[in-house]
Amino acid sequence: MGGSGYAAQELVRLVAQHPHLRLGWILSRSHAGQSLSAVYPHLRGLVEGRFGSPDELVDLARSVGVIFLATPAGFAAEQAPALLERGAAVVDLSADFRLDDAGLYERVYGRPHPHPELLSQAAYGLPELFGAEVARSRLVANPGCYPTAALLALAPLAAQGLLAVERPVVVSATSGISGAGSQPGPMYHLPVATENVRPYGVPGHRHTPEMRLHLGRLLRAGAGAGTGAAGVELAFIPHLVPASRGILATCVAGLREPHDTDELTQRYAAFYREAPFVRVLPPPELPETKAVQGANFCDLAVRWDPGSRSAIVMAALDNLVKGASGQAIQNVNVLMGWDQTAGLMGAPLYP
Ligand SMILES: NC(=O)C1=CN([C@@H]2O[C@H](COP(=O)(O)OP(=O)(O)OC[C@H]3O[C@@H](n4cnc5c(N)ncnc54)[C@H](OP(=O)(O)O)[C@@H]3O)[C@@H](O)[C@H]2O)C=CC1
Numbered sequence: 436m437g438g439s440g441y442a443a444q445e446l447v448r449l450v451a452q453h454p455h456l457r458l459g460w461i462l463s464r465s466h467a468g469q470s471l472s473a474v475y476p477h478l479r480g481l482v483e484g485r486f487g488s489p490d491e492l493v494d495l496a497r498s499v500g501v502i503f504l505a506t507p508a509g510f511a512a513e514q515a516p517a518l519l520e521r522g523a524a525v526v527d528l529s530a531d532f533r534l535d536d537a538g539l540y541e542r543v544y545g546r547p548h549p550h551p552e553l554l555s556q557a558a559y560g561l562p563e564l565f566g567a568e569v570a571r572s573r574l575v576a577n578p579g580c581y582p583t584a585a586l587l588a589l590a591p592l593a594a595q596g597l598l599a600v601e602r603p604v605v606v607s608a609t610s611g612i613s614g615a616g617s618q619p620g621p622m623y624h625l626p627v628a629t630e631n632v633r634p635y636g637v638p639g640h641r642h643t644p645e646m647r648l649h650l651g652r653l654l655r656a657g658a659g660a661g662t663g664a665a666g667v668e669l670a671f672i673p674h675l676v677p678a679s680r681g682i683l684a685t686c687v688a689g690l691r692e693p694h695d696t697d698e699l700t701q702r703y704a705a706f707y708r709e710a711p712f713v714r715v716l717p718p719p720e721l722p723e724t725k726a727v728q729g730a731n732f733c734d735l736a737v738r739w740d741p742g743s744r745s746a747i748v749m750a751a752l753d754n755l756v757k758g759a760s761g762q763a764i765q766n767v768n769v770l771m772g773w774d775q776t777a778g779l780m781g782a783p784l785y786p
């Protein structure tokens with residue numbers, strides 16, 4: 436659902452290459468009845484057919500295994516109960532089920548959640564960190580693109596009790612323009628966006644509470660529980676850069692004890708040993724967005740910075756793949772009990 440959007444385009448590309456998934460219907464409000472090639476010129480000859488109408492959505496939930504909702508925030512919150520009742524698993528790419536508390540949702544999204552009872556049933560779909568939840572869920576809240584990068588970067592520190600929780604974590608990140616979807620406002624138009632780098636949403640971007648919530652869960656569930664910390668203070672500064680895809684997040688986190696870069700790198704490699712999509716880079720390598728373009732990898736590098744007694748952790752991912760549609764398919768692989776890499780081991784495009 437949301438067939439003409441960027442996330443849906445990427446879902447269709449990835450589903451078409453998947454060994455176990457078969458595309459049933461692609462629904463579009465704006466393109467119902469039109470040929471798929473009107474929106475997917477790159478998939479000509481690979482995926483053929485026409486867009487269906489969203490009027491079919493609820494009935495289709497009886498006959499399909501999984502529904503991907505690649506729609507703006509608000510749609511899934513309304514529709515999910517009817518789809519789940521009819522037997523489909525639902526993967527929501529929007530923010531509707533990422534927060535676990537209706538009050539927080541209302542403060543962040545400015546409207547009450549229409550089905551707060553579902554918030555506790557939804558799994559936060561970051562399989563490297565919460566895979567067991569995803570495996571037993573029928574409703575997956577696919578994380579935001581920036582939180583995916585920041586949480587993968589910071590999880591080993593939070594879960595192992597290394598964070599100096601009295602000091603705020605700072606996440607400064609850049610995103611390519613496709614992060615804003617296919618119908619963005621004037622600041623995303625080429626004449627303004629090209630050769631331009633600008634921060635936005637400072638402070639108070641809606642991904643800040645999403646990061647804080649799930650980092651806090653990792654802290655409480657792991658060795659960090661012993662620190663007695665109630666949560667994590669976190670500042671987030673997003674920037675728009677003139678690229679079509681890619682997120683590069685640089686996270687600065689004060690640590691309780693001194694460390695060194697080699698030891699931290701080994702900890703990260705051990706933490707993600709079973710995570711085929713997280714590539715921990717050995718020094719002196721550093722992540723770059725181009726090295727993950729079109730692929731489901733998140734590249735990480737960590738450095739100890741003695742001058743600030745902090746770990747500096749850098750993460751790169753493709754916002755449309757690991758930040759959205761690749762992760763959505765990885766979640767389906769997990770909830771279906773398939774190998775989590777099924778259909779997702781395509782190499783990045785480089786240069
Ligand atoms: N772009 C990114 O990098 C990421 C996006 N996301 C989230 O994924 C979702 C889809 O994002 P993206 O594809 O980029 O966005 P787009 O704006 O490109 O696509 C969303 C699509 O949803 C449909 N739509 C628009 N308005 C409504 C509405 N009121 N009700 C139902 N359907 C509607 C339209 O498709 P049609 O007319 O064909 O029905 C539209 O093209 C969003 O929630 C976004 O926040 C999450 C992570 C990363």
Ligand SMILES: CC(=O)N[C@@H](CCC(=O)OP(=O)(O)O)C(=O)O
Nearest residue numbers: 529530579580581610611614615
């Ligand atoms: C560049 C850009 O604008 N990026 C988007 C994030 C995309 C995303 O993950 O959005 P949702 O949380 O809505 O799913 C933004 O900052 O709003």
